[in-house]
Amino acid sequence: MCILLLVPVGIWLFWQPDTLRLFLSRRPESIIIHHSASPPRVHGRPVDAAAIDAMHARRGFGIVHEGKVYHIGYHYVVLPDGTVQAGRPEECVGAHARHVNEHSLGICLVGNFHSAENPSGAQGPVRPTPAQMDALIELCARLCRTYRIPVERVCRHRDVGETACPGDRFPFETFQSHLRERVERGGRSIKDLLWQRGE
Numbered sequence: 001m002c003i004l005l006l007v008p009v010g011i012w013l014f015w016q017p018d019t020l021r022l023f024l025s026r027r028p029e030s031i032i033i034h035h036s037a038s039p040p041r042v043h044g045r046p047v048d049a050a051a052i053d054a055m056h057a058r059r060g061f062g063i064v065h066e067g068k069v070y071h072i073g074y075h076y077v078v079l080p081d082g083t084v085q086a087g088r089p090e091e092c093v094g095a096h097a098r099h100v101n102e103h104s105l106g107i108c109l110v111g112n113f114h115s116a117e118n119p120s121g122a123q124g125p126v127r128p129t130p131a132q133m134d135a136l137i138e139l140c141a142r143l144c145r146t147y148r149i150p151v152e153r154v155c156r157h158r159d160v161g162e163t164a165c166p167g168d169r170f171p172f173e174t175f176q177s178h179l180r181e182r183v184e185r186g187g188r189s190i191k192d193l194l195w196q197r198g199e
């Protein structure tokens with residue numbers, strides 16, 4: 001009798017849109033850090049989430065989420081002044097690092113931090129600005145706590161692919177130790193960090 005009742009109730013529950021979405025939702029297991037490998041401005045226009053969205057549209061990237069198309073492959077963009085911009089929603093699979101897109105979140109710092117490409121600052125700051133690093137650490141700490149991602153699984157793109165991204169001047173060790181500290185200490189919510197949403 002009990003089982004006879006539980007089966008239809010279970011089926012009904014499963015097909016509720018929210019339950020189904022929860023069942024199908026992926027949980028990010030790592031965070032991948034990138035740089036845009038560009039100056040902060042190109043042809044007089046800032047390189048930001050909107051510009052990267054347009055660039056990725058030309059490369060054929062795109063995903064539809066709740067009726068809106070997102071071309072940008074990253075989940076967040078951090079500008080040199082520390083502004084954090086949303087890219088595609090966290091629920092969406094990214095398009096930023098081959099082989100690990102499925103279970104990772106992608107964050108792009110605007111700038112070129114590779115000494116071979118930007119040796120003396122002709123393409124803007126040779127390493128991330130203090131404001132940019134602080135925003136990145138805060139954002140990663142929040143994501144680590146939300147998804148229970150260990151600090152060791154916050155990687156550079158170069159750690160998971162054949163690339164120099166985010167450049168040899170990205171201060172990875174310093175970043176890791178500050179992030180570890182920030183994760184333990186707690187911090188602001190993502191909503192407080194977003195100065196501008198791409199929607």
Ligand SMILES: [Zn+2]
Pocket residue numbers: 033034035096157163165166
């Ligand atoms: Zn990259």
